Amino acid sequence: MTTQVFCDFRHRRSDDRAEKSPRSRERSRVLAALSAALAAMPCIAHHTFANFNTTKTLTLHGTVKELQWTNPHCFVQLLVPGPAGFIEWSLEMNSPLSSYRAGWRPHSMSAGDKVTVTINPSKDGTPSGRLISATDASGHLLGKPEASPTAPQRPSP
Amino acid sequence: MRQRAYLAAAVSQTVLLLAGSNSSGAAEPAVRAQRFARLPDWVGVWQTEAGAAAVSGAGARAAAAGAASLPPSFKSCGPVGFPTIMNIPLADFMFELLVTPEQTLLVSTDGTVRHIYTDGRSHPKPQDLWPTPAGDSIGHWEGPTLVVDTIAREPGPVAPIRGSPVLSAAAHFTERLHRLDVDTLEDVMTIDDPQGLKQPLHSTIRYTRAHDLDRLIPIDCEHDRNIIGDHLGIAPPR
Numbered sequence: 001m002t003t004q005v006f007c008d009f010r011h012r013r014s015d016d017r018a019e020k021s022p023r024s025r026e027r028s029r030v031l032a033a034l035s036a037a038l039a040a041m042p043c044i045a046h047h048t049f050a051n052f053n054t055t056k057t058l059t060l061h062g063t064v065k066e067l068q069w070t071n072p073h074c075f076v077q078l079l080v081p082g083p084a085g086f087i088e089w090s091l092e093m094n095s096p097l098s099s100y101r102a103g104w105r106p107h108s109m110s111a112g113d114k115v116t117v118t119i120n121p122s123k124d125g126t127p128s129g130r131l132i133s134a135t136d137a138s139g140h141l142l143g144k145p146e147a148s149p150t151a152p153q154r155p156s157p
Numbered sequence: 158m159r160q161r162a163y164l165a166a167a168v169s170q171t172v173l174l175l176a177g178s179n180s181s182g183a184a185e186p187a188v189r190a191q192r193f194a195r196l197p198d199w200v201g202v203w204q205t206e207a208g209a210a211a212v213s214g215a216g217a218r219a220a221a222a223g224a225a226s227l228p229p230s231f232k233s234c235g236p237v238g239f240p241t242i243m244n245i246p247l248a249d250f251m252f253e254l255l256v257t258p259e260q261t262l263l264v265s266t267d268g269t270v271r272h273i274y275t276d277g278r279s280h281p282k283p284q285d286l287w288p289t290p291a292g293d294s295i296g297h298w299e300g301p302t303l304v305v306d307t308i309a310r311e312p313g314p315v316a317p318i319r320g321s322p323v324l325s326a327a328a329h330f331t332e333r334l335h336r337l338d339v340d341t342l343e344d345v346m347t348i349d350d351p352q353g354l355k356q357p358l359h360s361t362i363r364y365t366r367a368h369d370l371d372r373l374i375p376i377d378c379e380h381d382r383n384i385i386g387d388h389l390g391i392a393p394p395r
Contacts, residue, residue, distance in 0.1 A: 068394070071377045072379075097266060098212070
Protein backbone atom coordinates (compact mmCIF):
# COMPACT_ATOMS: atom_id res chain seq x y z
CA MET A 1 0.00 0.00 0.00
CA THR A 2 1.64 3.22 -1.08
CA THR A 3 0.77 6.86 -1.05
CA GLN A 4 1.56 9.09 -3.95
CA VAL A 5 2.44 12.57 -2.86
CA PHE A 6 1.59 15.46 -5.10
CA CYS A 7 4.85 15.25 -6.72
CA ASP A 8 3.87 11.81 -7.83
CA PHE A 9 1.02 13.24 -9.82
CA ARG A 10 1.46 11.79 -13.25
CA HIS A 11 1.36 14.24 -16.11
CA ARG A 12 -0.42 11.69 -18.20
CA ARG A 13 -3.37 11.57 -20.44
CA SER A 14 -6.41 10.29 -18.69
CA ASP A 15 -7.18 8.09 -21.67
CA ASP A 16 -3.69 6.68 -21.97
CA ARG A 17 -2.07 6.06 -18.64
CA ALA A 18 0.52 3.74 -20.10
CA GLU A 19 2.09 6.47 -22.22
CA LYS A 20 5.86 6.01 -22.22
CA SER A 21 7.17 8.71 -24.54
CA PRO A 22 10.57 10.27 -23.81
CA ARG A 23 8.70 13.40 -22.77
CA SER A 24 6.63 11.55 -20.23
CA ARG A 25 9.68 9.73 -18.93
CA GLU A 26 11.37 13.06 -18.42
CA ARG A 27 8.32 14.31 -16.55
CA SER A 28 8.38 11.20 -14.42
CA ARG A 29 12.00 11.85 -13.53
CA VAL A 30 11.21 15.42 -12.57
CA LEU A 31 8.22 14.37 -10.51
CA ALA A 32 10.15 11.59 -8.85
CA ALA A 33 12.75 14.14 -7.79
CA LEU A 34 9.98 16.32 -6.39
CA SER A 35 8.57 13.35 -4.59
CA ALA A 36 11.92 12.66 -2.97
CA ALA A 37 12.19 16.28 -1.92
CA LEU A 38 8.80 16.28 -0.22
CA ALA A 39 9.28 12.89 1.32
CA ALA A 40 12.60 14.05 2.66
CA MET A 41 11.09 16.65 4.94
CA PRO A 42 9.14 14.54 7.21
CA CYS A 43 9.01 14.59 10.74
CA ILE A 44 9.31 17.92 11.07
CA ALA A 45 8.94 20.70 10.26
CA HIS A 46 9.33 23.96 8.93
CA HIS A 47 12.92 23.82 8.09
CA THR A 48 15.31 21.09 7.27
CA PHE A 49 17.31 20.77 10.49
CA ALA A 50 20.26 21.33 8.19
CA ASN A 51 21.89 23.49 10.86
CA PHE A 52 22.51 20.46 13.06
CA ASN A 53 25.34 17.99 12.75
CA THR A 54 23.39 14.77 12.56
CA THR A 55 26.58 12.71 12.51
CA LYS A 56 27.63 13.93 15.94
CA THR A 57 26.00 13.30 19.31
CA LEU A 58 26.67 15.14 22.54
CA THR A 59 25.51 14.20 26.00
CA LEU A 60 24.72 17.05 28.37
CA HIS A 61 23.91 17.00 32.08
CA GLY A 62 22.11 20.08 33.27
CA THR A 63 19.24 21.81 34.97
CA VAL A 64 16.06 22.69 33.13
CA LYS A 65 15.41 26.40 32.92
CA GLU A 66 12.29 26.08 30.79
CA LEU A 67 10.43 23.77 28.46
CA GLN A 68 8.98 26.01 25.76
CA TRP A 69 5.87 24.18 24.58
CA THR A 70 5.42 26.29 21.48
CA ASN A 71 4.79 26.11 17.76
CA PRO A 72 6.33 25.56 15.37
CA HIS A 73 8.82 23.74 17.60
CA CYS A 74 9.27 23.12 21.29
CA PHE A 75 12.55 24.01 22.97
CA VAL A 76 14.32 22.94 26.13
CA GLN A 77 16.39 25.68 27.72
CA LEU A 78 19.05 23.82 29.66
CA LEU A 79 21.62 25.27 32.06
CA VAL A 80 24.84 23.29 31.80
CA PRO A 81 27.72 23.96 34.18
CA GLY A 82 30.91 25.16 32.51
CA PRO A 83 34.33 26.45 33.59
CA ALA A 84 33.04 30.01 33.86
CA GLY A 85 29.55 29.35 35.17
CA PHE A 86 26.40 28.03 33.58
CA ILE A 87 25.91 28.00 29.82
CA GLU A 88 22.34 28.10 28.55
CA TRP A 89 21.68 25.66 25.72
CA SER A 90 18.71 25.93 23.37
CA LEU A 91 17.61 22.44 22.40
CA GLU A 92 15.09 22.15 19.62
CA MET A 93 12.39 19.53 19.60
CA ASN A 94 9.50 18.84 17.22
CA SER A 95 6.15 20.60 17.19
CA PRO A 96 3.77 20.27 20.13
CA LEU A 97 1.71 17.93 17.93
CA SER A 98 4.57 15.57 17.13
CA SER A 99 6.04 15.84 20.62
CA TYR A 100 2.65 14.98 22.12
CA ARG A 101 2.43 11.92 19.89
CA ALA A 102 5.90 10.94 21.07
CA GLY A 103 4.75 10.97 24.67
CA TRP A 104 5.91 14.43 25.66
CA ARG A 105 3.64 16.74 27.62
CA PRO A 106 3.96 20.44 28.47
CA HIS A 107 5.04 19.52 31.98
CA SER A 108 7.32 16.60 31.15
CA MET A 109 10.09 18.89 32.33
CA SER A 110 9.87 21.68 34.90
CA ALA A 111 12.28 24.40 35.89
CA GLY A 112 14.90 23.00 38.26
CA ASP A 113 14.69 19.41 37.03
CA LYS A 114 18.01 17.65 36.63
CA VAL A 115 18.13 15.90 33.27
CA THR A 116 20.53 14.21 30.90
CA VAL A 117 20.05 14.81 27.20
CA THR A 118 21.61 13.62 23.98
CA ILE A 119 21.65 16.08 21.11
CA ASN A 120 22.87 16.70 17.60
CA PRO A 121 24.82 19.94 18.11
CA SER A 122 24.48 22.97 15.87
CA LYS A 123 27.05 23.34 13.14
CA ASP A 124 27.64 27.00 13.98
CA GLY A 125 29.18 26.27 17.37
CA THR A 126 26.54 28.07 19.40
CA PRO A 127 25.20 26.31 22.50
CA SER A 128 22.24 24.81 20.69
CA GLY A 129 21.19 21.58 19.08
CA ARG A 130 18.44 19.16 18.22
CA LEU A 131 17.16 17.16 21.17
CA ILE A 132 17.40 13.44 20.47
CA SER A 133 16.56 11.93 23.85
CA ALA A 134 16.23 12.95 27.47
CA THR A 135 16.13 11.17 30.81
CA ASP A 136 15.18 12.49 34.21
CA ALA A 137 17.25 12.29 37.39
CA SER A 138 16.03 8.72 37.94
CA GLY A 139 17.13 7.67 34.48
CA HIS A 140 13.59 7.42 33.12
CA LEU A 141 13.17 8.25 29.47
CA LEU A 142 11.13 11.40 28.79
CA GLY A 143 9.11 10.92 25.64
CA LYS A 144 10.15 8.82 22.72
CA PRO A 145 13.66 9.49 21.39
CA GLU A 146 13.94 11.13 18.01
CA ALA A 147 14.89 8.97 15.10
CA SER A 148 18.34 10.05 14.06
CA PRO A 149 21.32 8.45 12.42
CA THR A 150 23.13 8.90 15.71
CA ALA A 151 20.26 8.53 18.10
CA PRO A 152 20.58 5.84 20.73
CA GLN A 153 18.17 2.99 20.31
CA ARG A 154 15.06 3.10 22.39
CA PRO A 155 15.31 0.65 25.28
CA SER A 156 13.11 -2.37 25.04
CA PRO A 157 10.11 -2.25 27.31
CA MET B 158 -63.47 28.93 10.73
CA ARG B 159 -61.29 27.58 13.53
CA GLN B 160 -61.47 24.06 12.03
CA ARG B 161 -60.37 25.43 8.68
CA ALA B 162 -57.38 27.10 10.36
CA TYR B 163 -56.45 23.84 12.10
CA LEU B 164 -56.75 21.98 8.82
CA ALA B 165 -54.55 24.49 7.05
CA ALA B 166 -51.98 24.24 9.81
CA ALA B 167 -52.04 20.43 9.68
CA VAL B 168 -51.64 20.38 5.91
CA SER B 169 -48.81 22.87 6.16
CA GLN B 170 -47.07 20.75 8.80
CA THR B 171 -47.50 17.61 6.71
CA VAL B 172 -46.01 19.28 3.67
CA LEU B 173 -43.07 20.43 5.71
CA LEU B 174 -42.51 16.96 7.14
CA LEU B 175 -42.69 15.40 3.71
CA ALA B 176 -40.19 17.90 2.46
CA GLY B 177 -38.02 17.20 5.47
CA SER B 178 -37.53 20.86 6.19
CA ASN B 179 -39.07 23.51 8.38
CA SER B 180 -39.69 27.08 7.49
CA SER B 181 -36.04 28.00 8.19
CA GLY B 182 -34.75 25.48 5.67
CA ALA B 183 -33.36 23.13 8.33
CA ALA B 184 -34.41 19.48 8.25
CA GLU B 185 -36.82 18.17 10.85
CA PRO B 186 -34.95 16.27 13.59
CA ALA B 187 -36.33 12.87 12.64
CA VAL B 188 -35.63 13.38 8.96
CA ARG B 189 -32.16 14.69 9.69
CA ALA B 190 -31.47 11.72 11.96
CA GLN B 191 -32.37 9.40 9.10
CA ARG B 192 -30.02 11.27 6.80
CA PHE B 193 -27.25 11.05 9.39
CA ALA B 194 -27.79 7.31 9.68
CA ARG B 195 -27.03 6.86 5.99
CA LEU B 196 -23.65 8.62 6.24
CA PRO B 197 -20.34 6.83 6.82
CA ASP B 198 -18.41 7.14 10.05
CA TRP B 199 -15.16 8.97 9.37
CA VAL B 200 -14.53 10.02 12.94
CA GLY B 201 -10.88 10.33 13.90
CA VAL B 202 -7.68 12.17 13.12
CA TRP B 203 -6.30 11.24 9.71
CA GLN B 204 -2.99 11.66 7.99
CA THR B 205 -1.39 10.59 4.75
CA GLU B 206 0.31 7.23 4.83
CA ALA B 207 3.60 8.98 4.08
CA GLY B 208 3.02 11.35 6.99
CA ALA B 209 2.33 8.40 9.25
CA ALA B 210 5.55 6.76 8.06
CA ALA B 211 7.44 9.91 8.97
CA VAL B 212 6.28 9.49 12.57
CA SER B 213 7.79 6.03 12.71
CA GLY B 214 11.28 7.40 12.26
CA ALA B 215 12.05 6.23 8.74
CA GLY B 216 11.05 9.67 7.54
CA ALA B 217 13.50 11.36 9.86
CA ARG B 218 16.33 9.38 8.37
CA ALA B 219 15.17 10.36 4.90
CA ALA B 220 15.11 13.97 6.07
CA ALA B 221 18.71 13.82 7.19
CA ALA B 222 19.70 12.33 3.86
CA GLY B 223 17.73 14.59 1.57
CA ALA B 224 17.41 17.88 3.40
CA ALA B 225 19.72 19.65 1.00
CA SER B 226 17.18 19.30 -1.80
CA LEU B 227 14.70 21.58 -0.08
CA PRO B 228 14.44 25.32 -0.51
CA PRO B 229 16.18 26.81 2.54
CA SER B 230 13.34 29.26 3.03
CA PHE B 231 10.65 26.57 3.15
CA LYS B 232 8.34 26.81 6.12
CA SER B 233 5.68 24.22 6.65
CA CYS B 234 4.29 25.53 9.90
CA GLY B 235 1.82 27.88 8.22
CA PRO B 236 -1.31 27.11 6.22
CA VAL B 237 -0.47 25.28 3.00
CA GLY B 238 -4.01 25.33 1.60
CA PHE B 239 -5.73 22.98 -0.79
CA PRO B 240 -4.81 20.61 -2.40
CA THR B 241 -1.53 20.35 -0.49
CA ILE B 242 -3.28 19.51 2.77
CA MET B 243 -4.74 16.44 1.08
CA ASN B 244 -1.41 15.07 -0.03
CA ILE B 245 1.45 16.19 2.15
CA PRO B 246 3.81 13.59 3.63
CA LEU B 247 4.68 15.53 6.76
CA ALA B 248 4.05 14.32 10.27
CA ASP B 249 2.46 17.54 11.45
CA PHE B 250 -0.25 17.70 8.81
CA MET B 251 -3.38 15.87 9.85
CA PHE B 252 -7.10 16.51 9.62
CA GLU B 253 -10.46 15.66 11.08
CA LEU B 254 -13.62 15.09 9.07
CA LEU B 255 -17.06 16.02 10.31
CA VAL B 256 -19.69 14.40 8.10
CA THR B 257 -23.17 15.87 8.26
CA PRO B 258 -26.08 15.68 5.82
CA GLU B 259 -25.58 19.29 4.80
CA GLN B 260 -21.81 19.38 4.44
CA THR B 261 -18.60 17.55 5.19
CA LEU B 262 -16.14 19.68 7.07
CA LEU B 263 -12.42 18.97 6.81
CA VAL B 264 -10.29 20.74 9.43
CA SER B 265 -6.53 20.54 9.07
CA THR B 266 -3.86 21.07 11.72
CA ASP B 267 -2.47 23.93 9.64
CA GLY B 268 -5.73 25.85 10.02
CA THR B 269 -7.09 25.15 6.55
CA VAL B 270 -10.81 24.37 6.58
CA ARG B 271 -12.70 22.85 3.67
CA HIS B 272 -16.48 23.15 3.55
CA ILE B 273 -17.83 20.53 1.17
CA TYR B 274 -21.51 21.32 0.78
CA THR B 275 -23.71 18.32 0.12
CA ASP B 276 -27.11 19.98 0.35
CA GLY B 277 -27.64 20.01 -3.38
CA ARG B 278 -26.41 23.49 -4.05
CA SER B 279 -24.35 24.52 -7.06
CA HIS B 280 -21.15 26.55 -7.03
CA PRO B 281 -21.77 30.30 -6.71
CA LYS B 282 -22.18 32.23 -9.92
CA PRO B 283 -18.86 33.30 -11.45
CA GLN B 284 -19.52 36.92 -10.56
CA ASP B 285 -20.01 35.90 -6.91
CA LEU B 286 -16.85 33.82 -6.70
CA TRP B 287 -13.17 34.57 -6.16
CA PRO B 288 -10.10 32.40 -5.55
CA THR B 289 -9.37 31.28 -1.98
CA PRO B 290 -6.79 28.88 -0.49
CA ALA B 291 -9.35 26.11 -0.09
CA GLY B 292 -11.48 26.93 -3.14
CA ASP B 293 -15.22 26.34 -3.31
CA SER B 294 -16.36 22.76 -2.85
CA ILE B 295 -19.66 21.03 -3.39
CA GLY B 296 -20.29 17.31 -3.19
CA HIS B 297 -22.77 14.49 -3.29
CA TRP B 298 -22.87 10.95 -2.01
CA GLU B 299 -22.71 7.94 -4.27
CA GLY B 300 -23.33 5.26 -1.67
CA PRO B 301 -20.42 5.44 0.79
CA THR B 302 -18.33 7.59 -1.56
CA LEU B 303 -18.20 11.37 -1.27
CA VAL B 304 -17.76 12.90 -4.71
CA VAL B 305 -16.29 16.38 -4.43
CA ASP B 306 -16.07 19.14 -7.00
CA THR B 307 -13.79 22.09 -6.23
CA ILE B 308 -13.12 25.28 -8.15
CA ALA B 309 -11.83 28.79 -7.40
CA ARG B 310 -8.63 27.72 -5.71
CA GLU B 311 -5.97 30.43 -5.56
CA PRO B 312 -3.55 30.11 -8.47
CA GLY B 313 -0.12 28.77 -7.62
CA PRO B 314 1.96 25.62 -7.32
CA VAL B 315 0.25 22.35 -6.51
CA ALA B 316 2.75 21.86 -3.70
CA PRO B 317 4.90 24.54 -2.06
CA ILE B 318 8.19 23.26 -3.40
CA ARG B 319 10.43 24.14 -6.30
CA GLY B 320 9.40 22.72 -9.64
CA SER B 321 5.86 21.91 -8.64
CA PRO B 322 3.27 22.25 -11.43
CA VAL B 323 1.61 25.67 -11.28
CA LEU B 324 -2.16 25.83 -11.44
CA SER B 325 -4.29 28.69 -12.71
CA ALA B 326 -7.41 30.03 -10.99
CA ALA B 327 -9.40 27.95 -13.47
CA ALA B 328 -8.17 24.65 -12.05
CA HIS B 329 -10.95 22.14 -11.49
CA PHE B 330 -10.57 19.40 -8.90
CA THR B 331 -12.65 16.25 -8.65
CA GLU B 332 -12.28 13.81 -5.79
CA ARG B 333 -13.82 10.52 -4.80
CA LEU B 334 -13.33 10.03 -1.08
CA HIS B 335 -14.23 6.74 0.54
CA ARG B 336 -13.12 4.42 3.29
CA LEU B 337 -11.26 1.24 2.41
CA ASP B 338 -11.32 -0.21 5.91
CA VAL B 339 -11.81 0.98 9.45
CA ASP B 340 -8.44 2.75 9.54
CA THR B 341 -7.92 3.71 5.91
CA LEU B 342 -9.47 6.44 3.77
CA GLU B 343 -8.74 6.91 0.09
CA ASP B 344 -9.04 10.03 -2.03
CA VAL B 345 -8.87 9.64 -5.81
CA MET B 346 -8.16 13.09 -7.18
CA THR B 347 -7.98 14.55 -10.65
CA ILE B 348 -6.92 18.10 -11.45
CA ASP B 349 -7.98 19.61 -14.77
CA ASP B 350 -6.53 22.95 -15.69
CA PRO B 351 -6.38 23.74 -19.41
CA GLN B 352 -4.72 27.08 -18.62
CA GLY B 353 -2.04 25.67 -16.35
CA LEU B 354 -1.56 22.02 -17.28
CA LYS B 355 -1.08 20.28 -20.59
CA GLN B 356 -2.97 17.30 -19.31
CA PRO B 357 -4.86 16.32 -16.16
CA LEU B 358 -3.05 15.27 -13.02
CA HIS B 359 -4.17 12.14 -11.23
CA SER B 360 -3.40 10.92 -7.77
CA THR B 361 -4.63 8.31 -5.37
CA ILE B 362 -3.98 9.30 -1.78
CA ARG B 363 -4.48 7.12 1.25
CA TYR B 364 -4.85 8.19 4.84
CA THR B 365 -4.52 6.27 8.05
CA ARG B 366 -6.28 6.94 11.32
CA ALA B 367 -3.99 8.02 14.14
CA HIS B 368 -4.42 5.97 17.30
CA ASP B 369 -2.01 8.01 19.39
CA LEU B 370 -3.96 11.27 19.34
CA ASP B 371 -7.07 12.15 21.29
CA ARG B 372 -7.67 15.42 19.46
CA LEU B 373 -6.49 17.62 16.63
CA ILE B 374 -3.53 19.71 17.76
CA PRO B 375 -2.88 22.85 15.71
CA ILE B 376 0.41 23.93 14.20
CA ASP B 377 1.53 27.49 13.48
CA CYS B 378 4.62 29.68 13.24
CA GLU B 379 3.94 31.73 16.38
CA HIS B 380 7.22 31.09 18.23
CA ASP B 381 9.61 30.62 15.35
CA ARG B 382 13.19 30.66 16.59
CA ASN B 383 14.77 29.30 13.46
CA ILE B 384 17.15 31.58 11.64
CA ILE B 385 17.17 30.82 7.95
CA GLY B 386 18.88 32.33 4.94
CA ASP B 387 22.62 32.69 4.69
CA HIS B 388 23.06 31.49 8.24
CA LEU B 389 21.07 28.65 9.73
CA GLY B 390 20.71 28.69 13.46
CA ILE B 391 18.52 29.10 16.51
CA ALA B 392 17.59 32.48 17.89
CA PRO B 393 18.26 33.12 21.59
CA PRO B 394 15.36 32.45 23.94
CA ARG B 395 12.86 35.24 24.41
